[in-house]
Every structure is written in structure tokens, then in C-alpha cells.
Amino acid sequence: xxxxxxxILDAAERRMRGGGxxxxxxxxxxxxxxxxxxxxxxxxxxKEKLAAAVVHRYAxxxxxxxxxxxxxxxxxxxxLTNAFRGTVLSANRMCPVTVLGAGSLGLPExxxxxxxxxFRMCLGKLVGAGLLPDEATELLAIITGGxxxxxxxxxxxxxDRATVKLWRSHRAI
Amino acid sequence: xxxxxxxILDAAERRMRGGGxxxxxxxxxxxxxxxxxxxxxxxxxxKEKLAAAVVHRYAxxxxxxxxxxxxxxxxxxxxLTNAFRGTVLSANRMCPVTVLGAGSLGLPExxxxxxxxxFRMCLGKLVGAGLLPDEATELLAIITGGxxxxxxxxxxxxxDRATVKLWRSHRAI
DNA sequence: GTCTATAATTTGATAGAC
DNA sequence: GTCTATCAAATTATAGAC
Numbered sequence: 001x002x003x004x005x006x007x008i009l010d011a012a013e014r015r016m017r018g019g020g021x022x023x024x025x026x027x028x029x030x031x032x033x034x035x036x037x038x039x040x041x042x043x044x045x046x047k048e049k050l051a052a053a054v055v056h057r058y059a060x061x062x063x064x065x066x067x068x069x070x071x072x073x074x075x076x077x078x079x080l081t082n083a084f085r086g087t088v089l090s091a092n093r094m095c096p097v098t099v100l101g102a103g104s105l106g107l108p109e110x111x112x113x114x115x116x117x118x119f120r121m122c123l124g125k126l127v128g129a130g131l132l133p134d135e136a137t138e139l140l141a142i143i144t145g146g147x148x149x150x151x152x153x154x155x156x157x158x159x160d161r162a163t164v165k166l167w168r169s170h171r172a173i
Numbered sequence: 174x175x176x177x178x179x180x181i182l183d184a185a186e187r188r189m190r191g192g193g194x195x196x197x198x199x200x201x202x203x204x205x206x207x208x209x210x211x212x213x214x215x216x217x218x219x220k221e222k223l224a225a226a227v228v229h230r231y232a233x234x235x236x237x238x239x240x241x242x243x244x245x246x247x248x249x250x251x252x253l254t255n256a257f258r259g260t261v262l263s264a265n266r267m268c269p270v271t272v273l274g275a276g277s278l279g280l281p282e283x284x285x286x287x288x289x290x291x292f293r294m295c296l297g298k299l300v301g302a303g304l305l306p307d308e309a310t311e312l313l314a315i316i317t318g319g320x321x322x323x324x325x326x327x328x329x330x331x332x333d334r335a336t337v338k339l340w341r342s343h344r345a346i
Numbered sequence: 347g348t349c350t351a352t353a354a355t356t357t358g359a360t361a362g363a364c
Numbered sequence: 365g366t367c368t369a370t371c372a373a374a375t376t377a378t379a380g381a382c
Contacts, residue, residue, distance in 0.1 A: 022195035102324070119325050140318065145320075152285075153292055162311050162313075
């Protein structure tokens with residue numbers, strides 16, 4: 001993957017956090033990167049492929065992080081809770097896949113498939129770490145919904161209120 | 174509110190469940206209703222006003238439902254859980270305000286304000302019914318996130334798995 | 347209140363030069 | 365790989381007839 005392609009994914013991901021699949025355009029992404037929209041098409045022929053690639057990379061990165069922290073002995077309940085807490089507190093504030101997931105009824109199939117893959121991966125790794133399926137699903141729902149309500153209220157403490165009962169390690173937050 | 178205006182809100186709400194604010198157009202709404210897009214503008218001058226009106230009506234209706242069920246003795250934990258379970262199982266499958274909330278970083282201010290009002294109302298009514306603020310926030314997050322993950326996985330049982338621990342009345346589901 | 351017509355802009359995508 | 369140029373379609377919105 002070329003450095004320009006990475007920059008395109010960066011820009012598209014940033015834009016998608018705000019408005020999902022319909023919330024960004026080739027021209028906006030191109031302007032962010034400093035190239036022309038036709039050059040974006042050279043790297044990603046269609047918008048569907050671009051959005052799918054954003055989700056795929058995002059899932060891979062989160063998956064690696066989960067594996068790393070679980071291997072390091074972090075409690076499974078804290079891994080995802082902490083990862084998305086970082087998102088809520090960052091300038092981006094939202095997980096782009098959550099935005100796509102909320103609007104998934106209107107997504108092109110290839111993007112919808114990547115979104116499904118993302119949430120299945122989260123559930124699979126939690127179950128692999130010892131949670132029951134119902135527990136994993138509830139955990140993922142709390143985190144996802146906590147992010148949505150937190151963004152909607154424009155108040156990051158909402159995420160902490162939603163997740164306060166999840167923390168197992170009682171680390172300083 | 175005229176009957177045509179109600180039909181416009183119906184169509185816009187239906188479209189918004191799929192793609193949020195950027196997921197519908199005046200032409201699509203007009204076609205659904207059977208009028209021309211310029212006639213939609215007569216009832217709602219801008220897209221921002223139309224989307225805000227959709228959220229406002231949706232919040233009012235849900236607020237009335239919550240009040241009615243609480244007055245009828247339904248357990249506060251079950252009221253919202255059951256209401257959105259109906260949404261997940263319906264043809265629409267998603268709450269339009271949840272879609273907007275997920276993409277709220279990119280919303281016009283008037284729409285964002287109505288989305289905030291919606292989630293504040295939900296929290297306020299739960300706290301008014303006796304829940305602690307942390308409990309109300311967690312409950313709302315589970316329901317909201319359960320809907321998002323359920324829609325993303327295209328599997329309504331995910332919502333039931335996410336909310337199984339919430340049910341207080343143990344009614345048949 | 348609804349229509350036709352249209353303005354002004356943006357969209358995703360392609361062709362072809364360099 | 366990036367550019368200019370362009371396309372066909374869609375977008376929000378307005379003016380004015382009926």
C-alpha cells in the first residue's frame with residue numbers, strides 16, 4: 001500500500017466519522033490529501049471500494065490492538081472499553097464503523113460486508129477471551145451506544161457513565 | 174399540521190432510517206409522497222428544517238409512549254427496551270435519531286439540537302422514573318448500541334442478546 | 347398548494363495527455 | 365501516477381404561473 005493510498009484512507013476515514021458513506025466526496029478527500037479527485041480514483045476505482053478499504057484497515061488495526069492487549073494481560077472487559085474511550089476523547093470522537101453501522105440499511109453491499117466483518121471480529125475476540133456470547137454482545141452494545149449517545153450529546157462524560165460498570169481493573173480513569 | 178406535511182415527514186423519516194441526513198433527497202421524498210420536490214419546499218423550506226421536524230415529531234411520539242407506559246405501571250427498564258425492540262423487529266429496523274446521532278459530528282446545528290433534545294428526554298424520563306443517572310445512561314447506551322450492532326449484523330437476535338439482562342418483568346419475548 | 351422551469355453547485359466517474 | 369477536461373446525473377433551492 002503506497003503512502004498516498006494511506007493518506008487517502010486517512011482522509012476518507014476522518015470524513016466518514018462525521019457523516020458516514022454519504023458524508024464525504026472524492027473531491028473533499030482529494031483536497032485533504034492535496035491531489036485531484038481523478039487521482040483518488042486511480043487508487044480506489046469506486047467510492048464503494050474506498051469506503052470498504054477504510055473499514056477493512058480500521059478493523060485490522062483494532063484487531064491487532066485487541067490481540068496485543070489481551071496477550072499483555074489486560075482484562076477483556078477493559079480492552080474495548082478503553083480503546084473506544086480513547087476515540088471519544090480524541091478530536092475525531094467517533095468510530096467511523098459505528099457511523100456506517102448505524103446507517104447500514106443504506107450501504108452498498110461491499111461496505112456492509114466489511115462492517116459486518118468488523119462487528120463479528122469484535123464479538124469473536126471477546127468470546128475467544130472467555131466471555132459468554134450474551135456478555136460479549138452486551139459489552140459491544142454498551143460501548144457502541146455509549147459512543148453514539150456521547151457524540152449526540154456532545155459530552156464525553158456520557159461515555160464514562162455508560163461504561164462505569166464495565167471496568168474490571170479499576171484503573172485510574 | 175396538514176396531512177400532506179405528515180406524509181412528507183413519514184417519507185423523510187423512512188429514508189433517514191437508512192442513511193441519516195445525507196441519505197435522502199427532496200426528490201426521493203417527493204416521489205414517495207406523490208408530489209413534486211418544489212411542493213416539499215413549500216411545507217419545509219430547507220432540508221435542515223425538514224430533518225429537524227422529523228426528529229421533533231419522533232421524540233414527541235416516543236415521549237408520549239414512555240409516559241403512557243410508565244403511568245400504566247410498566248417497569249422503567251422495560252419501557253425503552255421494548256419500544257426499540259419493536260423497531261428492530263419492524264420493517265424499518267432502525268431508529269432514525271440513532272442514525273443521526275451516530276453522524277452528529279456532521280449535522281447542521283438545528284438538527285443536532287433536536288437530536289440532543291431526544292436523548293436528553295430519554296435520559297430525563299428514565300431518571301424521573303427512579304433510575305440513577307448512571308443507570309439511565311447505561312440503559313440508553315445498551316439499547317442504542319444494540320440497535321446499531323443488530324442492524325450492522327442484519328440479525329435481530331443480536332438486540333435480544335444485548336438487552337437480555339435488562340428485562341425486569343420477564344414477560345414472554 | 348402544487349406545478350413547470352430553471353439556476354447554481356456538487357456528485358461519482360472516465361478519457362487521454364504527460 | 366497525476367494531471368486537465370469533461371460528462372451525465374443529482375443536489376438544494378427559488379421564481380413565477382395557475
